[in-house]
Amino acid sequence: MKGILLVNLGSPDSPTPKDVKTYLGEFLMDERVIDLPVLARTLLVKGIILNTRPKASAKAYQKIWWEEGSPLIVLSERLQSKIQKRTNNPVALAMRYGSMTIKKGLQELVDKGCTHIKTIPLYPQFAMATTETIDVKVDELVTEYFPEVTITRTPAFYHREDYINVLSKSISETLEDLDYEHILFSYHGVPERHIRKSDITNGNCKMNGKCCFKKGSEQHEFCYRHQCEITTVNVAKKLGLKNGTYSTTFQSRLGFDPWLKPYTDRTIERMGKNGTKKMAIVTPAFVSDCLETLEEIAMEGEEIFHEVGGKEFTVIPCLNDRDDFVQVLVNIANEWAETPEATTV
Template sequence: MKGILLVNLGSPDTPNPKDVKRYLGEFLMDERVIDVPLWARTLLVKGIILNTRPKASAKAYKKIWWDEGSPLIVLSERLQEKVQNKVDYPVALAMRYGSMTLKNGLQELVDKGCTEIKTIPLYPQFAMATTETIDVKIDELVAEHFPQVKITRTPAFYKREDYINALSASIGEVLNGLDYEHILFSYHGVPERHIRKSDVTNGNCKMDGKCCFKKGSPQHEFCYRHQCEITTINVAKKLGLKNGTYSTTFQSRLGFDPWLKPYTDRTIERMGKEGIKKMAIVTPAFVSDCLETLEEIAMEGEEIFHEVGGEEFTVIPCLNERDDFAQVLTNIIEEWAKTPENAMV
């Protein structure tokens, strides 16, 4: 029997510092999030970050917390329900970090009789710190606890036509009739070294802004920067955006190593100082609104823009539980189920 496991990032159980600290500890100790030797990661995370950051992060979470709970969890559950209503297979939801564990999600499907499970990380673009860490953890859990289960992974879906159509529609609905001068496509940032580590060509990636657009490069299958750039380009084409009215930026950097540029916060500040008065911003690396979109972008980003003279700052929601996005996931599931190797299962 087939089953589907949708996987998102995760969230603290509550916005209280104790729960936030527990969540941050699990998240930041992941070797694919902070990819330094264990001793250095332990010193950084447990010796410094967890002694300073949880209180500030808890305040940020409190700003965006809903009565129903964490926005990311609530929105993911709504999406799961919509997908479940569209397919005949059991659909479970799990998080990479936090109490909604991958093990519990797999166990839920196994308890329903599933022996073949398709995992769908809810990330349109591949990254070492998102999709890869999910795939690796799933493999570990299956080997240890569910050896009878066959796992099928889902490739990054950033260039699927139905996804681009859904993302473009969500943006177009806000931009239609909106008087704006520039739209930022802000993606979650990662260290530049993550891009190099994911380069299957072992050195073809030059981080020079050129190889991302070279057609047919094999590293593009696992290059986060390329996939972000192409997402922006495809949406811009779909919406008919004019050159110079949109750009790609990256947010949420940590530490002193170089991260993907240009940075979102500095771009917002620069454009405001240059006289841009009306800006729109969308965050296509996230499918569910969360701390990074609701607080970092919608609150901190707007504050930066207004401080430097900007007037109107329009934040476009993530895809969340939109019907067209639920249909994208449904299409992915149905295409998998119809492949020859699955047709008779």
């Protein structure tokens, strides 16, 4: 039997400093998130970050926490439920970090008789700190606990026509009756070194923005920056946006190393200072609204914009459990499930 495992990032069990500290400890100690040697990573995370950040992060989570729980978890569960209703194969949900572990998700499917499982990371674009860490964790768990299971991975779906159509529609619906001057496409940032480490050509990536648009480059399969840039280009084309009315930025940087630029917060500030009064912002790297969209963008971003003279700041919701987005994931699942044999990719 074939089964589907949806995997998202994860969340603390509660917005308390204790639970946030536990969650951040697991998240930031992942070598694909903070890719430093283990000693340096331990000193940074356990010696500094976990002694300073949990209280502030807990306050941020408290601002966006729903009565039902973590928005990311609640929305992911709604998504899973809707997908399950549209496919004949069992669908489980797991998180890379936190108590809803990937091991539990795999076990749920195995208990239902699944021996072929397709993992669908809920990230349209590939990144070392998102998709790759899920793939590696799944491989480790299958080797140790589920040797009878065959895993099929899902490649990044940022360029699928049905995904671009849905993302474009979600933007147009929000902005249909609004007058705006600029749309900011804000993606989660990653350190520049992550892009270089994911370059399968060992040096073809020049980090100058030009190779992102070079057609036929084989490193694009694993280049997060390219996939973000092309997502923006494809949506802009679909919506008929004019040059100069939209741009791509990157948010949520950590530490002092160079991260992908331009930075979202500085771009919001600069554009507000330069006279932009009406801005819309969409976050295509996130399929579910979460701390980074509900607090960092919708609260902090709007505050920055208003402080420098901006007037209207419109945040476009993530795709969440939209029925048309549900269908995109159902399409991905069924395209695999309907093949004669599931094979490891």
